Amino acid sequence: MTEALGIVVLVCLGYLLLTNLVYVVLVAIAAIENGVRRHETSSEDYRVLASSRFTIPVSVIVAAYDEESAIESTVRSLLALDYPEYEVIVINDGSNDATLARLRNLFELEPNEMFVRRIFETEEVRAIYRSTEHPNLVVVDKENGGKADALNAGLNVARFRYVCGVDADTVFDRDALLKGMRLVIQDPARVIGVTSHLTIARDPEHAMAAPPGKRPIDGSPLLAYQHLDYLRAFFNNRLAWSKLGFMLCSVGAFQIWRRDVLEEVGGYSREFTCEDIELTFRVHERFLREGRDYEILCLPDNVGTTEGPDTAGKLVAQRERWQRVIDETVWHYRGMWFRPRYKSVGLVGAPFYLLTEVLAPAFEVLALVSLPLSLVLGVFDLTVFGVMLLAIAFTNAALTACAILLDDLQSRTYRKRDLARLLLLAPFDLVLYRPLIVWARLKGSWRFLHGDKAWHKFERNAREAPA
């Protein structure tokens, strides 16, 4: 019994060692990529892009479902973007709350018939509104069909060659679109998709009110740990994926796509729990199968702040959904695993997701059961156990500090005292935050195995009333 337990623990530790080694390699690659992008950004002149008629126009699509508390700040931030030509298309996806009424009141919307193309079949559009105050704002009111359906309805209305899908609970920087489109403008034939770094706050509008350099990080440890999670995801992983040619998730909160690519692959799919990862996989699959030259990029520029769940229950609901969609997508595209035809996506990216995301809950359960048991049964003594935990905690802390450093080198956004707080919180991630994520992943994997595809949207945080 103890021998078997020892083997299980060794397997778990071996898994942990392997994944952390992979992360260290990715961090090294991400650091190089971050440096290159930083130099690129410093030599960029955004004033030229912002005033040039050659800057490619973009249709920004916001899918909104029951977003009455968040929609105003999102749409206002989008209408204030510093970009030469763009339109904002808000899709009210059959909200049950006052989302549409708020939009109508705030932006002086009038019903206005538009004869749009029907490239994608969607749920019925009830009405289209135009703002008398902002000529570039269109609101589409439709029957509920889910986020993918709403984005497809937006694609039907969009007038421009590039589209940027965003979440309705995110507040954007004025130059978000300029930063996102910078590399597209340089090579529109190759760059077909772009995503960029987003941060998290309980109340994004409040967080974004401070200027860069003085921006606060939410005081609640739960939000601070989510902030660290985002930093690790963007700076330690996605930047490296982008450099290695397997950017696997163009995040739903800010995803720029060339519209003809979306039309070609059939738009956003309603068959999956979430739309963003699956779409990215689908585009890779199509382009690699056909041997086409393309790039999907992740940029380190901070483009906005999205709302993070402010209670453990909401966080678990969100993360279990993320786990489910990863499981669904990686399984659906299992034909790409280890196939040289799919280049780095098939040989590295998809197996990486399989190892670090899909299989992780299984190893985490094994570790959760076997480690305490091995301590009780005397397989390991307390000293070994303690040193092991410290090693895991500080490995994670070192990787997190790397992400904080890369972010600060790139954006210099946050207050110094908040950076110091994040650095001090990092070693405690293992005991204060990780258990929640493990639980969410387990739930997500369980629901995936049971074929659950419901959204389980978390209830929006209470926000400060506007002054």
Added chain:
Amino acid sequence: MDDQRGVDALVLRVAILVLALALPAWIALSVAVVLGRLRYDRRLRDVRVDELRPRESARLIRRARGRPRTEWGRWRRVAALTRLARAHDLAAPSLLHPALADPDPRIATAAIRSLGDLGDEWAIEILVAALRSGSAPRSRIAAELERLAPAPGLRFMPLLRDRDPAVRFWGATLLCPYPEIAHENMIALTWDPDPNVRAAAVETLGTRSGDAVGAATLARLDDPAWFVRVHAARAAGHVLGVAAGPAISRLLADPQWWVRSAAKDAFRGMGSDAVPVLLPVLTHADPFARNGAAEVLQDIGFVDALALEQPESPLLERIYEAGGEGLRDAAEHRAEERRPSRNARAA
């Protein structure tokens, strides 16, 4: 038992090794974050962005003269060049050449941006040459050329006669802000064998005036390439106004959505002058033409005026028939919202 002790010792050794690497790494990185930020804040306070101290200038020149082999090293060189160009350092022009020839288009583009910062005669010459050779994204070069003063319009003339259609395209596009230059050449380019060039020429003519220009834009309304028809519709609307209406109205039934959309834009631009041209289209055989005409009549305010003044008018009914229930509902809704305020004003 010995095996167990062996596993115990192995795990302990590995854990200590990992901890011995991770803990100092965490401390070092944390210190790097804090010190890096303090240093950045101090530099921000001390130095004006574009100002270079002699020592810094010498360091940047040394870096810009280097021949780095790695991507990282090349970017450091570009960053140095950018700083030198922004500070208008005398050494910048001679140092930019190698970066312009870099095989990596992103680095060549960064050098192009620096040329835009310099903005002198030499820089214009290099930018135009880069536009011809296509060594960096042409749209980016064009953006830099457009921000230069004094305006380099005459320098673009030879581009119109280039053998490469991409160069002719950019020549025609860049001459848009210079209505006094290359009138005849631009009209001639509307017959270019390359459709992209024809589209660019027609788009540029849309900002000009004159009978010959109007005739050239009208001629391109039947172009076989749909994107030329798009630009032709908008240009003809701008140049000729309602006189081009009957010709543009044909495009409301074009098989391409983009062309129909451009035709609608052209009519919107004409405002209420477009009404007499659009009314006959309401009974067009093509449903796209009918609903397009109704949509424009709605957008220019004609439908709302009728709905308020003559809600029972047969003409309004004709528009509703052409535009469908959605258009009727939207118009009636708007009219209902406006009626109370109108009645209040009348009272």
